[in-house]
Amino acid sequence: MYTLRFLATGARRFIRAMSAATMNRKPEVMFILGSPGAGKGTLCRYIVEHYGYVHLSAGDLLREERVKPGSQYGEFIETHIRNGTIVPVEITCSLIDRAMQTSENPHNRFLIDGFPRNQDNLDGWNKVMADKVLLKGVIFCECSEEVCTQRCLHRGASGSGRSDDNEQSLILRHQTYLKNTLPIIKMYEQQGLVYKVNSMNTPEEVFQDVVAFFPKLGW
Ligand code: C5P
Ligand code: MG
Numbered sequence: 001m002y003t004l005r006f007l008a009t010g011a012r013r014f015i016r017a018m019s020a021a022t023m024n025r026k027p028e029v030m031f032i033l034g035s036p037g038a039g040k041g042t043l044c045r046y047i048v049e050h051y052g053y054v055h056l057s058a059g060d061l062l063r064e065e066r067v068k069p070g071s072q073y074g075e076f077i078e079t080h081i082r083n084g085t086i087v088p089v090e091i092t093c094s095l096i097d098r099a100m101q102t103s104e105n106p107h108n109r110f111l112i113d114g115f116p117r118n119q120d121n122l123d124g125w126n127k128v129m130a131d132k133v134l135l136k137g138v139i140f141c142e143c144s145e146e147v148c149t150q151r152c153l154h155r156g157a158s159g160s161g162r163s164d165d166n167e168q169s170l171i172l173r174h175q176t177y178l179k180n181t182l183p184i185i186k187m188y189e190q191q192g193l194v195y196k197v198n199s200m201n202t203p204e205e206v207f208q209d210v211v212a213f214f215p216k217l218g219w
Contacts, residue, residue, distance in 0.1 A: 025108065025134075026132065026134045027108050027109070027110055027133045027134070028108065028109045028133070028136050028219075029110050029112055029133045029134065029135050030109075030110070030112070030136050030137055030138070030139060030219075031112050031113075031115060031116065031135070031137075031138040031139070031188075032111055032112065032113040032138075032139045033114070033115075033117075033138055033140055033141070033181060033184070033185050034140055034141030034142060034143060034199060035141075035145065035174060035181075036084075036152060036164075036173040036177060037143070037147070037148030037149060037151040037152040037155075037170075038142070038148055038199040039141055039143065039151070039199045039203060039206060040057075040113045040114060041055075041057055041060075042203045043139070043141060043199075043203065043206055043207060043210065044057070044111045044113050046203060046204075046210075047111055047210060048111070050207075050211075051107070051214075052105070052106075053105070053107050053109040053110065053111055053219075054100075054103050054105045054107075054109065054110045054111065055110075055111045055113060056096055056110055056111065056112050056113065057113040058092050058095075058096065058113065058114040059081075059113075059114045061092070061095040061096065061099060062080075062081065062087055062091070062092060062095065063077075063081070063162075065077060065095055066078055066081070073087075073091055077091070081163060081164050081169075082163050082164055082169055083169070083172055084171075084172030084173030084174075084175065084176045086118045086120065086176065088120065088124075089116075089120045089121045089123065089124025090124060092115065092121065093124045093128060093129060096115065096129070097128070097129060100133075109219065110133075116184055117176075117180060117181050118176075118180035119180070119183075119184070121184075122184055122187075136217050136219065137193045137194070137195055137217060138185065138188045138193050138194045138195065139194075139195050139197060140185050140189075140195065140196045140197070141199035141206070142196055142197065142198060142199055142200075143198075143199035143200050144200065147200055148174070149167075152165045152170055153165065153166075153167065153170070195210075197209040197210060
């Protein structure tokens with residue numbers, strides 16, 4: 001009897017200590033980058049389903065902010081989205097920061113999708129967020145421009161409701177990707193932080209690539 005109670009108390013203490021350790025350690029972050037239509041969001045949904053980590057899409061956060069009643073940035077964000085240009089980091093980073101802080105996910109692990117998209121994004125992140133988190137790596141979803149464009153057009157035609165899933169915006173989005181985002185991916189590659197997946201494959205195959213390297217990161 002005494003032994004049982006002793007064990008139960010021990011188990012409770014252990015669980016409490018473990019959750020405190022998880023919550024006290026810095027949040028772990030994985031950036032997900034790739035051209036528009038490469039399947040970043042789809043991959044994140046697979047990861048969320050199987051691992052339970054938190055998916056924060058910078059684009060989704062901006063779209064939510066855009067339609068918030070009384071948002072001072074609504075029109076400003078919409079113009080950037082239509083033109084495929086990048087919203088100033090102060091806005092995007094504060095949305096990400098707030099979303100991370102309000103998350104009560106027990107893993108304390110975040111997939112940040114579509115960020116950092118340019119040098120301004122990176123500088124802003126380094127200024128206010130980099131010290132608060134542990135960057136585990138960058139998943140680079142590699143896919144041809146043709147396939148990406150077809151996917152986005154198809155998504156637009158099947159009712160995505162996105163104001164940028166049209167040919168004109170897609171040309172601009174792809175230009176931004178080549179000019180502004182690829183150099184950021186290359187920089188992370190030089191730091192040995194990039195995990196490349198072939199996003200021409202099916203979502204399931206892409207996810208299996210991730211399953212193969214996550215253990216190396218302790219994920
Ligand atoms: O990633 P997603 O395709 O949802 O992004 C849609 C648009 O949101 C981008 O083309 C850009 O205008 C805006 N965005 C941004 N900064 C980010 C991510 C997205 O300005 N870091
Ligand atoms: Mg997306």
